[in-house]
Amino acid sequence: MSKETIDEVIAVSEGRMLGDGLQWADIKEIVARCSGLDEWYGVFAGIGERYEKLAEKSLQAGHKISAGELFWRASMHYHYAQFYAFEQPALREDGQKKKVALYRRGAPLLNPPAERVEIPFEGFTIPSYLRLPSGVKKPPCVVMLGGLESTKEESFLFENMCLARGLATFAFDGPGQGEMYFQSKIRPDFERFTSAVVDYLEKRSEIDASRLGVIGRSLGGHYAAKSVAHDNRFKSCVCWGALYELQTCWEDMQLPTRDGFRYCAGQTTLEAAKRYLEMIDLNGWPEKIRCALYIQHGAKDALIPVAQAHRLAQESRNASRLVLDTPAEGNHCCHNLYHVSRYPMADFLAETLNG
């Protein structure tokens, strides 16, 4: 693929990359060094490796805070390395596993640390991380859901926003996501995995399980809505992008996105994937939402039309509080507005959970 394509890919993704913690200096280097998408994995992974070496060196010198942050940065580079390796499933798997291993190595060094938790559930093991805000007794806790190809390792910066506001965070991979992908592809009952997480959180004495929130991004926004409709133990929910129904936007999606859905759904053809994913439909669920609900959806989202967010808001008539925020210039998940769009979501969670 041509240089132009790399520039295009970066133009679409840079908001998300920067918002999730990639450095502009690294993105610039990647653009300069990649002459095509076939070089993408190698260049990204090379920078990841560089960060990993810096992290190891910092750790050896006893500089734990730096080491933790650098392991996390290394991990993020392997995430984006595998992100566009559509045609190379082996690289995708390598990138995912390396991301997981690096984040796991950094987790205890983060500030505050991320405690690795593995929840047994119906023969599965749900991999997750718990972080506690320092200096807060029995804090509320926000459960973090990834989307189609975002995982528990990517919410670090948003977790920090929650932690600064006195909220604990719990990020996990559900069916089809990150580590769980190797145990289960997308299933119709993601919300039952969220409830298994709530069961677990109720046993953790450090947090106040009577004040739980959930935030989900992109496909995770869909899962978040379904999770709080299914489980009334949540007090607050943020849909960071509202995917109401997949079928109506399927044909308009770029091929790579549809192929990503096919991959995470464990299907061999796009047709089979489309049929299998009829389950991605909130019809009948929003009426069951009783907690506080905040929906943020870019009016210019080219992937999921903003009409889906309006529909979700309209049908969530039983929510205890409802905010629909549709920034006029926002693209998918308002990633292009990353520098301002995350504050209101974190503040909504803090306001509804801190009471």
Next chain:
Amino acid sequence: MSKETIDEVIAVSEGRMLGDGLQWADIKEIVARCSGLDEWYGVFAGIGERYEKLAEKSLQAGHKISAGELFWRASMHYHYAQFYAFEQPALREDGQKKKVALYRRGAPLLNPPAERVEIPFEGFTIPSYLRLPSGVKKPPCVVMLGGLESTKEESFLFENMCLARGLATFAFDGPGQGEMYFQSKIRPDFERFTSAVVDYLEKRSEIDASRLGVIGRSLGGHYAAKSVAHDNRFKSCVCWGALYELQTCWEDMQLPTRDGFRYCAGQTTLEAAKRYLEMIDLNGWPEKIRCALYIQHGAKDALIPVAQAHRLAQESRNASRLVLDTPAEGNHCCHNLYHVSRYPMADFLAETLNG
């Protein structure tokens, strides 16, 4: 000035801007909207105003953490607004004052808060901010020095790195800098102002004044070296760029930089400024440095030749510990390496002060 010039200015400054907290999305907007340097102030200030409004709105809604961060961002935009307003002294003054006011408004809302402190000293009032790491009893404290046109409001992110490592921070404006500029232009005895700060810190029971460090950037690196040579109460010093002597690099400096020196020195002509600034010379001082010393200086610094850093290191033979770090690709203050170059400085301070 042409669009090309704006691109050039950004190319030179983006590392510093990003490292100090500007968002790439905002820089991109500025590049798109500025067709020349005469529009620079207005565009930057416009974004600053936008952040200020967001900050006020957040504060009214009780979202203090967001408000604090947004006031700080607003403040940074006014800093860079005035930064290139060379020909418009009234705008420079407006920008400086607006920056000060916005940061001051955000200071108590920051996490952890920045306490405004005003130290009386020989008829002057030294404006400063103290921040304490949460959960640490009697922490060491790092004194932060700005450079020619960097001020106490700009060290926020580096302060956060120190705070995460258990170090308190104390940032102040000395002669010729920020708020102090309106009281005193550059003087030959900056180090006496630093010592006045140490006298004050010894009275603050929250910190351990037997473990003080100092870090200074660019011209501040010069002041830092002089300050620890003058005052043996410091245990650690970081020169973030080592300006040993101004005279030898004066003629090679770009006109805007020389004019910046002229302005801060309160001189009317460049010739007078050059003569007046003969005081910027470390000759005789480095031998007196007894504390731990870390010097970081980009090998490709086009403003101050790396030879000045080597000279400082060579003459600092009595330092209790000496690290000279000259990254091969680093420009002035290694701003282009902002994403990796700040870790070792913060870690050196933590290691030498936490013991």
